[in-house]
Amino acid sequence: MRFLAAALTAAGITAGLVTAPTAPAQPVVAAAPSACAELGGLVDADQICRVHAENPTYRLDYTFPADYPDQQSLTAYLKQTRDGFVNVSEMPGSWNLPYVLDARGTGYRTGPDDGGTRSVVFEVYENVGGAHPQTWFKSFNWDVAAKAPITFDTLFKPGAEPLDVIFPIVQADIARQLGVDAPISPSAGLDPAKYTEFAITDDSVIFYFGQGEIMAGAGGALQATIPRTAIASMLALPPVTP
Secondary structure (H helix, E strand, O other): OEEOOOOOOOOOEEOOEEOOOOOOOOOEEOOOOOHHHHOOOEEOOOOEEEEEEEOOOEEEEEEEEOOOOOHHHHHHHHHHHHHHHHHHHOOOOOOOOOEEEEEEEEEEEEOOOOOOEEEEEEEEEEEOOOOOOEEEEEEEEEEOOOOEEOOHHHHEOOOOOOHHHHHHHHHHHHHHHHOOOOOOOHHHHOOHHHHOOEEEOOOEEEEEEOOOOOOOHHHOOEEEEEEHHHHOOOEOOOOOOO
16 A cells, blocks of 8 residues: 655745745655465564464464565465355354365575565365365466566467477376376366466476366376476576576
């Protein structure tokens, strides 16, 4: 929120002389509140924000790095998720209470403090009384030098076809984790909409998939690591310097 200091201009005539008007005061801009403060959390010594709220109907826990540059986006998402969850827990007929919402954010970074990228990936667990709790991911990625978010579209150069390379690596990595062949259909594996949640590290791009998003729900929430060397020629990001 921006607050402009009022500038008072004084003009008067004394002994035939006109006093010079007072120079306008410089605008005073208040720092935007952090996501942690807006959510009622506390930042610990490791710069991790911890939010906890509970009552007889629900229990909510958020943890995430407090220094992610785009605080507004974090705040908007976490507030929206919290408000929807609380509304469901307070509906008449809710059962098997208390409901649980647990969102744990992991931070990643590349490059120096004044450049490179920053990422936060939330693994969100929600149990609203049903037999099958849900787990999904939500990521935020930021280009520090450009002061702009990074999406799947802006992660790669215009005209690149990264999924032709990424999909086979995802299949192999998930099969390795599950110990069986990964039954991912090409219609899902080559769909850019399935790759919106990711984190950027010095040597890889990690993609995250919620339950049932890229294969049958029995596989649970999944992730797959793509070496940067495999997609380096297509990345719009500058190479990471040692």
